[in-house]
Amino acid sequence: MKLNTLSRGILLCMLAFVGATGLGCASDKAVISQANQAHTGLAPAVIEDPVLATYIQDVGARIIGAAGDLSKQGYGPRGKEDNSWMFGKEMRFHFVNSKTLNAFTTGGEHMYIYTGLFQQCKTEDELAAVMAHEFAHIYGRHVHKGMNRQYAILGAAAAAGAAGYAAGGSEKGGQYAGMGAGAAMLAGQFVGMSFTRKDETEADAMGFQFYTRAGWDPNKFGDFFQTMIDKGYDKGNEMLSDHPSLGNRVAAAKERASKLPPQAKEWRQPAVAEGQKFQDLQRRSVEVGKNMPTDQTLAGAQELLAALPRSCLTPAVQPDQEKAEQRVLVRQQQAEEAAQSGRGKQQKQQQR
Numbered sequence: 001m002k003l004n005t006l007s008r009g010i011l012l013c014m015l016a017f018v019g020a021t022g023l024g025c026a027s028d029k030a031v032i033s034q035a036n037q038a039h040t041g042l043a044p045a046v047i048e049d050p051v052l053a054t055y056i057q058d059v060g061a062r063i064i065g066a067a068g069d070l071s072k073q074g075y076g077p078r079g080k081e082d083n084s085w086m087f088g089k090e091m092r093f094h095f096v097n098s099k100t101l102n103a104f105t106t107g108g109e110h111m112y113i114y115t116g117l118f119q120q121c122k123t124e125d126e127l128a129a130v131m132a133h134e135f136a137h138i139y140g141r142h143v144h145k146g147m148n149r150q151y152a153i154l155g156a157a158a159a160a161g162a163a164g165y166a167a168g169g170s171e172k173g174g175q176y177a178g179m180g181a182g183a184a185m186l187a188g189q190f191v192g193m194s195f196t197r198k199d200e201t202e203a204d205a206m207g208f209q210f211y212t213r214a215g216w217d218p219n220k221f222g223d224f225f226q227t228m229i230d231k232g233y234d235k236g237n238e239m240l241s242d243h244p245s246l247g248n249r250v251a252a253a254k255e256r257a258s259k260l261p262p263q264a265k266e267w268r269q270p271a272v273a274e275g276q277k278f279q280d281l282q283r284r285s286v287e288v289g290k291n292m293p294t295d296q297t298l299a300g301a302q303e304l305l306a307a308l309p310r311s312c313l314t315p316a317v318q319p320d321q322e323k324a325e326q327r328v329l330v331r332q333q334q335a336e337e338a339a340q341s342g343r344g345k346q347q348k349q350q351q352r
Helices: 005-021 027-045 048-074 123-141 141-191 197-213 223-230 246-258 262-267 275-291 296-307 319-352
Strands: 093-098 103-107 110-114
Touching: 027 103, 027 110, 027 141, 027 296, 048 093, 048 123, 048 197, 048 275, 103 141, 103 223, 110 123, 123 141, 123 197, 123 275, 141 197, 197 246, 197 262, 223 246, 296 319
Parallel strands: 093 110
Antiparallel strands: 103 110
C-alpha cells in the first residue's frame, strides 16, 4: 500500500519539521518567527491610535528597562542563547481591540493587552503588573517550552496522518491522511500555546521584580488578580489545574512585597498616567475601538484573540474561549478540506 503524492508530502513535511527542530530545542529565532507569523493574523485588531500606542509603549519601556538592569546582574533563568534582543527597540506592547478579559504573549517581540482588560484596571499599577507578567514569560523563555510541546504534537499529528491513510484505504487514504494530520495539528496549536502552573508562578515572581524596580507600588501588584476574584473568575480546583489559583497569586504578591529590602522605597516613580489622565486613556480606548472598521479581517483577529489561552489571568478555561477555539478550528478544517478538494479536481483534470 503506497501513499499518494499529497499524503506522502504531508507526512514527510511534518516528519522533516519535527526532525529539524530536534524535539524540545526551540531557538530564539524560531520563537521570534512564530510570533511574527501570529502577529500577522492579530494585526487587524491592534490599535494604532498614536496616543494609546505611545502610552502602552512608555509603560512597557520602564518594565523592559528594569528587566535589562536585572539581567546584567544575572537575575533569573539563564539560557545558552544571548538574550539582549529582549531589551531592544523591537519589543512591542500592543493594545488590541477585544472585549475579552485577557493579556497574552506569543513570544518574540510581541505582547498583547486586550482593551477589555485595560478598561477594567482601576489604576496604572494594575495594568503595569499584567504587562510585567507578560514580559516575564518572554524573559523566562516560557513560549519556547510551549513550542517544544508543539513539536511533540507534530509527531503525534504525523502518526494520526498515517493512521488516517490506513483507515481510508487506497481510495480515500490521501483525504483521510490529510484530515487526520490537519486536525491533530490544529488542536495542538492551542495546547502548545498555553503556559503551565510553573511558568505562571515564575512569571509572577519575575514580573513582580520588574514591576517594582520600574517604580510602581509593590503593594498593588496583586490588585488586578483580586479584581478577577471579585468578578468570580477564581473557579476550579487548583490541584486539577495547570495554573495557580488567583487567591494564591494574591497571597504570594503580598508576601513578596513584605520581603522587599528597605531601599525598595527609593525605586518608586510616578505613574506614566495617573488619576484622570489614566481614565481618559481608558475612555479613549473605548471610542477608538468603536470606530475601527468591522470587516471580516477584524472579526477574524478578534476571534483568534478570544481563542488564545487565559492562563495568565484565570485558572479555568472560560466558555467564550472554548467556543472561539472550536469556531477557529472548524473554519481552518473546512478551509483545509476545500483546498484538498480543489487539488483533487486539478489532478483529475491533468490526468485527462
